[in-house]
Each structure stands twice: as C-alpha cells, then as structure tokens.
Amino acid sequence: MFEDELLYGLSSVMIAVGLFVTIIICNEMGFRAGRFIQARTDSEVKALTGSIQGSILGLLALLLGFTFSMSMQRYDNRSMALIDEANSIGTAVLRIELLPAEYQQPASELFEQYLELRVAIGQLDLTKHQQRNDYNKKIANIQAELWTLAVEATNVDPRPVTTGAFVKSLNDVIDSQGKRNALLQMHVPEVVLMLLFVVFISSGGIMGYSAGLSGQRIIAPIVLVSLLITLIVFIIIDLDRPKRGVIQVNQAGMVELLESIKTVR
Template sequence: MAKSQILFMVILTVFLVTMNEFGRRVGNRQRTSEAAGDDTTGLVIGSVLGLLAFVLAFNLSAATSRNADRLASAMGEANAIGTAWLQAKAIGGADGEAVASALGDYLGARQIFAGSRRHDPAIDEADARTNELQTVIWDHVSTIVAERKDPAAASLMNAVNNTFDATTEMRFAMGFIMPPQLVWLLLGMNLVGMGAVGYKFGLAGRSNRLVAVSLSILWCVVTTEIIDLGSGRIWSFRTDVRTYIWALESIGQKPTDLPG
C-alpha cells in the first residue's frame, strides 16, 4: 500500500463500505419506532460526524502547511545555489570557475532529488552526487579564502555555506511523512463515521447502499489526498521544481526531463 495509491484507495473503500454495512445491520436489529426517533442517537451520530469533519479539516490544514514548507524550501535552495553561482563567477580565476561549474552540476542534482518519485533510485544517486559535489565545492572555496582575504571571498564562503544549509532543509522537508498517529486517527474516524451513518440507516429501515458506496468513495479520495499532500512524496503528488528549472536556465544549463 505504501507503493500503490490505487491499492490503498481500493482497500480503504472496501473497509468503509463494510463498516457501513455492519452499522446498518446493527441498526436493523435494534430498530424500533422509539429508537428510530430517539434524539439521543441522532445527537451522538451528529457529534461523531462533526468530529470527523474536524479531524479532516485539521489534517488538511497540516498537509497544506507541509506542502507550503516544501515549496519554500525548494525556492530557498534554488535561490541560494543561484546566488553562490553568481558570486563564484564574480570571483573568477580557476577556482572560482571550478566552483561555478560544480554549482551548476549541483543545481541539476537537486532538481532531480526534488522532482523524483518515492522509491526512485535517482533520489539516492542525486544525494550521493550532492555529497560529492559539496566536497569539491568546499575544497575550492577553502583555497579561495586562503589565498584571498577580501570581502568577496568571505561573501562566497557564506553563500556556499547557505547553499549547503538550504540543501539540508530541503532534504528534511522532502523526507517528512505524516505521523502514523495522525494517519491512524484519520482512518479510524472515517471508519467510525461510516459505521455511524450505516447505523442511522439501519434504525430508519433504509438500505441506501448506493449512497453508502458514493460516500465511501468520497471520503476515501479526500483522505488519500490529505495523506499524499502531507507527505514528501509518498504517492502521486510531487513538489513543484520550477524554481530549479528557472535557476538552471538562468545559468545556461538544460534542466533534466523528469518522468511524468
């Protein structure tokens, strides 16, 4: 299920429909004219559905926030690399050009890292390439700083350091997955809510299986999208890498064509 969004949605829908049917049968067994019109039962079911709505809204807000963090981290990293590249070109010389060239390759590796799907081997390759280039870049920057004591050299060192910090931040943002506690809470509330709806149908003596299936599919889609949006790249959702593409184009390099 961690690798297949469709499989997760199918299994969740089956569980929701099954829970609705179970609740309906329990309601049928307890159905009386008094129970069907009991305000207490309606109040409890309404409270359960209200709590479900709150849990959905809370998780959607958290997922949206995490997505905004990833976008901000991507923009921050691309901008930091671009700034370091400009300063390296301004420094000039053999070491300055070497730093600029390595930063161009570095930017390409970061685009692949940010835009690849989960479990794609390209992610590990991009990470390995990132670590390798960081060593190369810092060796040249160290040489520049040792030979030059002017503000330009110090500024380049700070820019490169900011680039590495931005990369660490991006790695953390992309590695984030919704906490299991929140996921289980979301799934549990969906099941309880669907069971409550089925129980109410049973008390009223109504089947409404088409309504139950439709509602199950709707809740399943919303839940799946929340989990997908809140995690770095667990399923189909991917972080926008246009900032890396623009940065690569601005320094005259061709972006990598990532698979759709």
C-alpha cells in the same frame, strides 16, 4: 525512517479505494444490524443514536480539518524550501564572478554538476533508498570540492566583499540543501492517519445503523458522502508523500536555473 511504517509503502490511490470499500461494507453491516433490532428499539434510543451519529461526524470533520492542515503545511514548507534552495544556488552562481579568475571556471562547472544532481534526486521516490544514498554521496562530494575551492580562493583573495561574499552564499547553499532534506522526512504521524481512518469507518457504520433503525435505506446520499470524504482523505495522504504521490512540488525553479547556467556557459 519510512521502512517502519505500514502505510507509506502503499500507494495513496490504493489506500483511498480500500478505505471507500471498507466504509461501504461497514455501512451495510450497520444497516443490517439496525434492521435486526429495529422492532426492539424505542424512539428514545433511535434519537440517541442520531445524536451519537452527529457527534461522530463532527469528530470526523475535526480530524479531517486537522490532518489536512498538517499535510498542507508540510507541502507548503517543502515548496518554500525548494524556492529558497534555488535562490541560494542562483546567488552563489552569480557571486562566482567575485572569485579570482582562475577559480571561476571550476566553480561554475561544479555548480552545474551540483544542480544536475539536485534536480535528479528531486524526482526520485523516497522509497528508493540506495539510489538516493548514491546521489547524496555525490552531492556531498561536490559540496566538499566547492568548499575546498572557496578556501583556496580565500587564501588568494581574503577580502570579505569578494571571496567572502561567495563563501557566505556557498554556506547558504549547503544549509538550504540540509533544510530541504530534513523537510522531506517530516509528515503527518501515521497514528493520526490511523485514528482518522478508524473514525471514518466508524462514521460509515453508525450511519448505516441509524438508517437501519429508521427502516429506510438511503444509498445515494451515504455513498456520496463516503466518496467525498474518501477524496479528502486521498488528498491528505497524497500531499503528505513527497516524491511519491500524485501531487508533487514543482521543480520548475531548479530546472530553469540549471538551463540558465548551461546557456550562459
């Protein structure tokens, strides 16, 4: 999915730095253009330019809020999906004791291997497709082994309050893994980010142009505003990059669960 996108292969830091440099350049070009036509521009045009500048900055604020909300929502969804998966696995591990005695040790060993793989793939960059495919195949094999074990245990003990409870929890584990994988593929559409960048760069140009018409260069405020907006854009992009950006979903719940299983064994 991500192979067809232009931005995902670039680091969020590189995009933010490039965006900041671009807006400063556009601001300088806008300032020089404003100074060039300053003498031939009346006060009404200057006032109109100020209104246009305010409109573009308002549109930029709207887009920033919209895209930040989208990326933050996806980050929260991924965090909750990890918590749900950890809870599902923890419940299934506890219900291993409801299985017939001969199936408890194999099930426990399989869940330990399963958790090790889930923790490992959780730390792997989404752009490393081959490695992730290898992990997903191993995870699918263990899921199949666990399901086969559950079916065999059901034939020995078909009661719903014992083996049936384990089967239900195992089904929840598989569903939660699929949900988490699906959420990893969901992010802010690239066309929305592109629109945000265009408006951001345009706002830098119009601020420089307006300053050029007034004949006064205001370097510090413009650089400060550009830097702050660039930082917000960086956070938006980074939140939207599971397994790749600086901000990552905390896997402490999965790691602690794996350690607890190893300790019990």
